Amino acid sequence: MAEALVSVVLQQLASITLEQIEEEVNLVVGVDQEVQNLILHLQAVQGLLQDAEERQVKEANVKNWLYNLKDASYQINDVLDEWNTAILKHHMEKQEKEGENNDLVLAKRNKVRFSIPSFLGNILIYFGQIGDRIIMRHDIAKRIKEINERLTWIAILRNNYNFQSTVRGTEQVERSKTTSFVDVSTIIGREKEKAEIIRTLKSESGDQLVIPIVGMGGLGKTAFAQSVYNDQNVTTHFHERIWVCVSDPFEEIKIAQAIIEVLKKDDDRKNSNVFQILLNCISENIRDKKFLLILDDVWNPTESNWKQLKAALQNGDKNSRILVTTRKNNVANMMGETNDHMINLNKLSDRDCLELFRRIAFFDKEIDETKLFDEDIKTKIAKKVDGLPLAAKTLASLMRYKKTRKEWVAVLESKMWELEEVEQQVFQSLLLSYYDLTPAVRQCLLFCAVFPKDYKFDRNELIECWMSQEYLSMKGDREKERMIGQQYFDNLVMRSFFQDFVKDENDDIKSCKMHDIVHDFVQFLTKNECFIMEVVESGKEKNMVVDNKVRHLNLMSTYNDSFPVSIYNNCKGLRTLVISTSELLPLPSDSFSKLKSIRTLKLNKNSIKEVPESIGGLVHLRYLDLSFNRELKELPDSVGNLFNLETLRLMCCYGLREVPVSIRKLVNLKHLYISGCEWLKLPKEIGRLRNLQILDCLYLQDGGEDDDGIFKLGDLGNLEQLQGSLYIANLKSAKDGSEAKNAELVNKKNLLHLTLHFRYFSGDAETAKDEEILNGFQVHTNLESLTIWNYHSTNLCPSWMMSCHNLRRLEFYDVPFCGVLAPLGKLPSLEYLEINRMESVKKVGVEFLGITGETPQTLINSFPKLKELRFHFMEEWEEWEGVEEEDSKITIMPSLLKLEIGYCERLKALPNFLGKAPLRELRIDGEDCPILAQWFETRCGMEWLKNASQVQNIKIQGKFVKKDGVGMLEED
Template identity: 45%
Template structure:
């Protein structure tokens, strides 16, 4: 970690702004000179860090030396950050001053020297304190630099492996290669047990199948393969996957089973209440339940879950699959006869797995000297699939035989301190990562096992700790993308999936870490990261080391004042604090005032009703997550967090307004506020947030943020839901000031609370992929709609005054159209296809709606006719798969061209019985219910 930390610190030291304060600095201990000395010492240490990082694994003295170096480095980062925060503060105040002269216009942040004359703002005493700290830290670093000589480190040339991050990474498709090498017999055995028609052995209604094997053997992979098997899917009414891990908690597992069935788990923490609810959810259903990664050998803990409840509730032939490293678990469950034991892979299968990844796309190298070395490397994997995949990913990018030989001859294979065999190949791969990537991986130890990472969220967390160097936020964010892809490609991340959001208008990437990788990262982190699940039984004896920098507290059916765990002693180095599932209504003010170094504060999924004003004292804060809480408002002191980059308010259902001081957050890049149903006021000062990239929902009012103010937020990207409230004054002129055309949004939702006649001025960017417009009161379709050449999904809902559909047929990528409540449309004419006159239809061959797959008309009260053109030279909707017509109570016909489409699903409901329809294809699933 020290390599990446020092690199970022040196960059900060090089850019610290003394230019505007030189006069004051001459009187304050000559801090600029002290910083230069500090940089010089760091560079001397940097030359030996690569060797020191490797030696720390087996030498405690080296590890202690590095800890001391990290301490001083972190302290200096905080001191510099305090200095730069003063500059940010003055920038924010400068913008306010400028706005008094010219309202809401983007202000250039070039700072004249007199702007920061600290004599004018009476900051001399504060500067003196900072300069003194710099001098003290320089003395500490000088001592550390002297101590390095006793270790006889090998000096490496100063180079940056981070340079590779600026290049596009190679495909990570090899991660998706089947991971069941040598597991054919086990796979067949598991499928056979799952699909067996009876489980009468010993009179049991439910068969328990344990999959047992040491870490890294592929137990979870095997269970996933069977769980997602198509035949298995159709065999069971309910399939539930629960990550158990350690510690074992019967209430938590039972609630996870309830949620897995699609039901809502009760708030109760009484085991009996939860078990009764679970029983009702499973009652009479044939179920497959997977309990993944079970550790406990305590019979009483198993009894608390009462498997008998599950077995009595589920229908006959239900199955429970348990993955565990311990054979004793199978014995406790009385299922040893059904146990599937995963042994190490044979040398042949281990080599095959290694080769499938290492030589992907470069098969010719296998017979060119690489294959013989690869065979020896694969043997060192000792039959562990995870090791084979990790080393295969490592060797994939090594193009020289000498590089392969270096891996084979590495001293890491002989490390005695590394007791788990799989850690050695992981260490080899880890040390080959760029320092920045290593540091980002280590941060993931902050999270519990089986945690599902959101890619964008993880990058924002990494950035909150300044893990990336670069000239601006965009460049650093791009580095974060490459870091994530590298960790996927090297098998440190797995189970990568894409999920759509609540409104199905955008999607996010998620992944997990293998539990062995989690153990490995904890092994490297030592005491720096600490995650604990707090129960009433362990709360009073919980003691958190003062060395912890990243802390996660998981409350299990119990809450206690934060000051019970965090004191002035053990939180002075804390840079991350995450608290989940507590019943605290307000965070402890005493604790807040002590966490001076925090960069990340996550208070999501609690019961917070109030955030104290003292939160404004956390000046280093970059990331603040208050999601899924119950505050009606936020404190005005939020505006003091000048460094804040990410503010998460997702699902804060009762939040009414944001504070006027939001405009001070000039560093804010991401405001996640989807699901804030009652957030009806955004202050107009938010127009000053010219760096804002993410704003999920935006309510525009006369009193607060206006439509015209969006012109300042031209960095917005991703998705945006604009709610135009009633009584908007001068809406037309405001719209002309809001150049959405210059905002690279991909997903746009417009919601009109009152009729608004000028949709024309709200033209979005050409890259827009999803457009949804609710309750537009205009009579005409905007002309720009046919120019959205990248549009994939269009929803028009509640257009009560519009009499015609937009001409969409020529949009090349449009896949789904959803039209609802256009109550004045009487006829779907040829214009809908993009045919504007008869000459167009006859002039040349044409394809209309070339990619359309899903078409829906709903609640079209006056729709009577759907005209259809035909002809040998015209093709209409060649990809149509689903057609839905509902509540079109006057519709008399559907066009004949629909019979020539490949439609697979047709649903017609609440339409006249006399409606004329084409003859649908034989393979089409048709559902019809007339008025």
């Protein structure tokens, strides 16, 4: 994306200030003039790039001109990055030297003489470093001059194409409505087909049926299958439901592994005959079970492999079903064996397409639809989308941002609809939406092409990858990059470039996927830059990288897990390398010696035991992911040379025991992820990383010989920029409450989610310090969620908890000795409360509501915003106290929608005030609530149910008493 790249480079050039040039790291005479010439050339073409970007789709010579401009810009980007790195390295060496001099002063107090050979050696080392810096400066200056000469010709050649200058305004990103996608439960225009397929799924034919769903791309086959898969009639009919995205190629081993993962059974994947073992495991675990298996997006299965997999599946109940979605009739015929149950999805009617369009285009808008959505406009829209739901959805997402009829007409009459080079009709509406994005957001979207179809994008990971590529620093504000990334992500969500959203407990999008046609689209636009290489057999690559145009590479290997040599020779300009193999052979010692331009390196979920020292030469590296390398025991000391590193992911590296002390030099590190590394001893030097914003976990280690050298609870006080979520484990190893106070959480206003885990093992009876440590903490009032685990004191209400006025979520797990609940009803913002395994609680009294025993003199609103309440494994709990019926001054849980109680075997009844709460769902789970279940059958229990008439779903002991507002008694 030349337009955004040029903007980044211009920012870099602007940041090379005179103060930097005048320092000891200045370059040779005249380089400042070369920098000015670079700025002039780039500014000359900057305003023409919007026109060039749009014309490259159909004009090959324009595309070639853009490629040369991008290639030169990449080179400038690298050179300037090396220049800035040299400046940073110089400052760090200076600081290290000052520290050594301070140590030397202390040493001279004890030593009168110094060693002449040692002194001369230090002099020689010093002048050697000076010489290295001079050589490096001349090299940078020479490269800048060469690039300038090339850029001069590129700037001159622009005159051959008559580009039109475009001035771009600033796009206002709406963040509030990220739910403007059509939910699968509201699929439009498929009612007849859905009823037919559900009828077939539930039929007792006695034969295991394979039901193909066939249709062209963009018809919504996957969305249709999802609506069937999640339909209540289907979920209650089958014992097991399994969803597998197949895509291209059809790999029977991966499909079998995916099925096993859903069935939650272990398998021995290292055996030579993996496929047969997986088939045996599938066969055994579905024995006599009625299952529904969805094989989504099937392209090219071989008949022999499909028959083997199908044979293993036939051990289930004869009324099991297999649903296959595919674009190809020959695939449907081969897998289905008969056309009797095939579902052919046709295009939607104009009426249904327009209804889908209207729902999205006018979502939550205060606009008179009739002014924009008249019959003439409707006719044009119907013609453009041509019955394809994805085209309607994409076009509607674009029109949401067009406020006038003139803007709507301009979109519908755009020349993009006439492009013959665009292979699929959906691509035309995608192109319109794509070019309506700002250049920076376009870059972020195109980066997704390096990942395969059906890839689950973790929102935070994706944003950090964008950061590493410098896509989020368009305004030069490095501190707000993550916020900008969230805005860009939300923008792409609202434009319908993402789907299949998974949300976290705070209702924020945690992960998503990309429709396979949208994936085809981004690969269409990046086919020379983003590349997925598949090594299908020893020494033979399915997709060969042929030149240095590739900037982002994903190496996917199934059968040969070696590191292809062709990458070294053909991909020296790589900026992203993702290795997606599961059993990667040991990396060569010089693995990264030729791949100097890499910014993003993902080596997660492999079998790496050792990281080569050569990784320290990746001076541009900003993102390093080594997560889920379970046998990785250490990192090389050279990691400390990655001065630009911003993100280091080490999650679930179970064998990792320590990281090198040299990590102190990573002054730009913002994100350190170590969840799952329970025995990792962080060095105390972590406290010097003052730019660290995210430390997801801190596993406190019990004292040992090197106790003074490890990072402790109190050292958190040095990390002033921490934000997001923090999990602190093994708190019992903290010395006392002063350590908790020294952590200074009260000063971390952007730390919103906190988990305090006191001990690894519940059986640990040591309790003396728990209350002191908990009371020692002070948190900022911005805290939104708090979880406490394995706390062994009798008091669970530190003074600071009641001051958490913004606390929305509160959870307690394994608090065995606390017998009285805190007055949590006083928390004004609390929306979710879960209490689990508080084994000493016998009675939940009115103090829990924040009510004293006296008659209230003022109005009391207890739990004013609580929406969901859960109690589980309260083994001694017998009584839940109510309030006086006539007490009109007390309002209790006026927002409560869901109540869940499980494994509370002694609880006798529910309090009267719950009958007045606006409950929508009541679940009494587990076989260990017999007394409470029996109470519902008594006069009091029936009276309570009568008072709670607004409850839509009541489920007691696994049976529905009421479902969707209708009384019933039914097995779930």
